[in-house]
Amino acid sequence: MTPQSCVTIQKEWDIVGARQLGRDIAKKMGFGTVDQARIATAISELARNIYLYTENGQICFEVVENMNRKGLVILSTDNGPGIDDIGRVMEDGYSTSGGLGAGLPGVKRLMDEFDVQSEVGVGTKIKAIKWAR
Amino acid sequence: MRIPILKLHNYLLISIQTEIDDNTAIQFQEDLLNKIHQSGSSGVVIDLTSVDIIDSFIAKVLGDVVTMSDLMGAKVVLTGIQPAVAMTLIDLGIHLKNVPTALDLEQGLIKLYQELGE
Numbered sequence: 001m002t003p004q005s006c007v008t009i010q011k012e013w014d015i016v017g018a019r020q021l022g023r024d025i026a027k028k029m030g031f032g033t034v035d036q037a038r039i040a041t042a043i044s045e046l047a048r049n050i051y052l053y054t055e056n057g058q059i060c061f062e063v064v065e066n067m068n069r070k071g072l073v074i075l076s077t078d079n080g081p082g083i084d085d086i087g088r089v090m091e092d093g094y095s096t097s098g099g100l101g102a103g104l105p106g107v108k109r110l111m112d113e114f115d116v117q118s119e120v121g122v123g124t125k126i127k128a129i130k131w132a133r
Numbered sequence: 134m135r136i137p138i139l140k141l142h143n144y145l146l147i148s149i150q151t152e153i154d155d156n157t158a159i160q161f162q163e164d165l166l167n168k169i170h171q172s173g174s175s176g177v178v179i180d181l182t183s184v185d186i187i188d189s190f191i192a193k194v195l196g197d198v199v200t201m202s203d204l205m206g207a208k209v210v211l212t213g214i215q216p217a218v219a220m221t222l223i224d225l226g227i228h229l230k231n232v233p234t235a236l237d238l239e240q241g242l243i244k245l246y247q248e249l250g251e
Contacts, residue, residue, distance in 0.1 A: 012154060012155050012156055013154055015154065015155070016152055016154045019186065020152070023186075033185075033217045034216070034217040034220050034221075036185075036217070037185060037186055037215075037217035037218060037220070037221045038217075038220075038221050038224060040185075040186045041186055041187075041188050041221045041224075041225065044186065044188035044190075045188055045189060045225075048155075048188070048189075048190060092226050093226075103189060105226065106189060106224065106225035106226055106227075109224045109225070109226070110221060110224045110225065
C-alpha cells in the first residue's frame, strides 16, 4: 500500500483538481482510457457532493496491491450533515440539489467496489475501488 | 474562463477545448443563449472531441442548453463525443435522450443543414 495523496474540497475548482490528480494516478498505474474516464468521473461526482453538501472534506487516493491485482482506492471523507437515508440516495434519479440524481448510484456502477458509511451530524465516508485489468 | 463561440453564416460553432468546471459550464450556457439571441442563429454545433470527462453536472448543463436553445428556436447538435465519455455517461445512467448528436463537426453541420434546410 502506498501513502495517500489527498485533495481538500472547498472551492468549486477543487472538483477539477481532484479529478485531474485521480486521472494522473490512474494513468501512471496503467489503467486504459475508458477506466481513466470512469475513475475521473467517479471522483468528480464524489467531490461535487462534498462541495454541495458540506463545508469541507477530502478526496484521498491510495494504490493497493496484492498478489495478483492492483487497484486504486478513492476515499471521500467529510464532516458534513451525513446522509439520513442511504437507501434513498442510492436510488437513480433521487436528488436534493436539483441535479440529475446520478451521483452515488452512478459512482457505484463506474467503480468495482463501493461502500458508504454515514452518520447524521457526524459525516460521511465513501470508499470506492477500481481494479486494474 | 470563457468558451469561445464562433459565428459561421446562420450557425454558431463551439469547440470545447478546456477542462470544464461548473462555473465555466454555467457561464457557457448563458453566453450561448445570449449569442443565439443577438445573432439570430438557427443552428448550433457544440463539438466535444477534446472533452475527456462529462460528469452528471456537465451532462445536465449540456442537456439543458439544448432544450433552452430549442425553446428559443435554435437547433443544437452535440458532436465528437469520445468512446470513453459515451461509456461513462451510460454507466452514470445518463442517456441524453432527445439530444441530437453526430460523429464529428462535419456530420453535425450536415445534420443541421438537412434539418433546417438552409
